[in-house]
Each structure stands twice: as C-alpha cells, then as structure tokens.
Amino acid sequence: MATKKSVGDLKEADLKGKKVFVRVDLNVPLDDNFNITDDTRIRAAVPTIKYLMGHGSKVILSSHLGRPKGVTPKYSLKPLVPRLSELLGVEVKMANDCIGEEVEKMMVAALPDGGVLLLENVRFYKEEEKNDPEFAKKLASLADLYVNDAFGTAHRAHASTEGVAKYLKPSVAGFLMQKELDYLVGAVANPKKPFAAIVGGSKVSTKIGVIESLLAKVDILILGGGMIYTFYKAQGHAVGSSLVEEDKLDLATSLLEKAKAKGVSLLLPSDVVVADKFAADANSKVVPASGIPDGWMGLDIGPDSIKTFSESLDTTQTIIWNGPMGVFEFEKFAAGTEAVAKKLAELSGKGVTTIIGGGDSVAAVEKAGLADKMSHISTGGGASLELLEGKQLPGVLALNDA
C-alpha cells in the first residue's frame, strides 16, 4: 500500500478556517442507561481533532454507532457528546442529522474556527453502507477537505469511509489511522527479529488468513485458544468435547506442514485446562493437550504451556498478538490469557515491540490493567485482522498518496 498523505502534511493555510469532514470511529460500547463502558475509541480520536482545532479548522465529526436499520434512537450519538466535550475541552455541538440543508445552514455555517460539530449516526441512512455516490456527495458538500481517522471502520467501503474521498480534495489520513498503519503494516513488514505471532481465539476459520499470512513473516508462531483442538484432532489426538471445526481438519494439517517447510517454530500448548461444562463454575483440571478425556473440553492453556510460551517469547524483539488463549471471560479459564498479557507487558519494558491486534485480546489486556504497557493496541478488530491477512483497506486506498 502506497504511503498516504497525513493531516500532519497539510499546511496552516490548508486548514485555517476550512471545514474539515473527519470520519472517526466512535462505535463505543454503551450500557442500558447509555453510559459509555469503554471510551478507548473516543480518546484515540482526540489527537487529530485537537490538531485541527489548534489550526483553526471547523471540525465536522462523522461516525456510526452499532448497526442500525434506519433511524433508531437507541443508536444516536448524543450520549457521546459530554465525554467528547470533556476530552476536547470545548462544547461539542450535535446535529440531529448528518446531511441536509438544516445541518449545513444552521450548524456548519455557524461553526466558529476551532469549533467542533458532531453529526448524527451516519448509518441512519441505508445509503451509507451501500456507498451510494449521491449520499457521499451530500456528505462531501458539508466540507472543504476530508480526514479519515476511523481505522476501526477502514475495512468497510462505505460512503463516509470511502465514497466521500472522491469528492473532497485533499483526502488524508488522521494521526490514529497513521499510527495503526505504521504498527500493523510497518512493524509487521519490517519487524525487528526474532518476530513472534501469538494467535488465539475461538475459530480456525476466521484466523486462517492471518495464520497463513504470518507464516511467511514470523520466526515463531504460538497458537492457543479454542482453535487448537482442530489442530490436535487433525493430528489424531483425543479432544473430548472441545471446540472443533470438522471441515478444517485438512487445513490445520496443511498449516502445520507449511510452518515446517518455512522453518517457522510453531508452538501448540503441551497441556490444557479442561472443564466438564462450558460455564464459569465448571469443574476443572489440567491434562496433557494430547489426551483430553471424554466429556471434558479444553478452555485454557495449562501451566507448562505458559512456561514454554514465555521462554520462547523471551528470545524475541517483535510480538504481535491476536486472540485470547482461553475463555478469559470465565475467571477459572483466564490464567493463560493473563499470563501472556503480563509477559508482553514485561517484554515491552525491555524494549520489545508488542502489538495487540484488536478484538477480544484488547479486552483481555484492558481487563488485566496492562494496556498502557504495550507498544500498540489496535482500535480495530476486523480492520486489524484484514491488515494482518495482507488485505488492502478501502478506507485507506481512497486517500491521497503522500
């Protein structure tokens, strides 16, 4: 992917008094009372917004929240305004719509230099996800230039993430987008070696592309989580009632062969923590990974595996981690994931580059209170997976080259 122009490349004159359409990913979790339960994505959007405010731009923020079908009040972006205002140190104005004359005349035209306007959920229009050109034109008509800082949505070719770039020049990347690309593309393409990847999570099928792509780059590949039982079954071991994707057995065998052929050291857990049911209060015990008794299912990696994985990580300079080692949502089966999080935090302190690719691994790192210790934590689950698979992101491709 060619290097993209960044908001930092623009001159004072490009920004002062200009209306800037900024696509951010403010798709944050809200509880039943509309309280934000994790504001990471809002905080991550702040540097670009503050930069634009500081350069006298009129900042027009656009985001989606959830997957609404048409106008759905529970998916309004209104509950985000207080936190956004607090983080930015200004009173953020909120529009009741994301396009239209009223938004343009009442809101955008009244916006002072350095002011911030949040548009209503862009997915209230079905045209957004269809990447409808007329809708993209309407969004574009609000502004003079486009900044895409919505990394978490960059794998979607939607009107506000891709279409709008055709009608606004320049179209540039925000600082968060830049940072995500620097780590997830840059560090993976030119890693300090030895380079290790840790891949976990529940499904082989969703991680195949990532594993295959990483096999061409890493020195060490550590596998954990629910997907390992497909690998064990493929090798003829007893897996009890553990999660297995029967139609992926051949694929698992071929991945093991590929790793061997490429000289990648592929580590599977030697022992696992098994449970007699899929529940937080299940009975549990540690057994060798190659012989899980009937009626038991593997829900975490065991202590020997933690030790072996830790020792092999001690030799590395770059580590990328995607997917938990076990069912970390249940306290009894969280030890493997916590141990990996702690190991990465410790190694970060010693200068190792540690990258956490979105999704549940981020939740696990946050839960362990270790987020600020890592080199980079991605704000995008799906987007980081696609990047690690070597795919191009439409939201990035649409931007001007540097």
Ligand SMILES: Nc1ncnc2c1ncn2[C@@H]1O[C@H](COP(=O)(O)OP(=O)(O)O)[C@@H](O)[C@H]1O
């Ligand atoms: N041994 C296991 N059996 C069943 N589910 C598992 C196991 N290990 C991990 N999981 C589940 O995998 C889920 C995360 O998988 P996935 O979505 O692939 O990861 P990520 O979101 O980090 O990419 C978690 O909800 C976790 O409980």
Ligand SMILES: O=C(OP(=O)(O)O)[C@H](O)COP(=O)(O)O
């Ligand atoms: O939360 C998001 O994706 P993620 O859960 O894969 O990180 C993004 O905001 C994209 O949302 P979408 O998957 O509804 O397009």
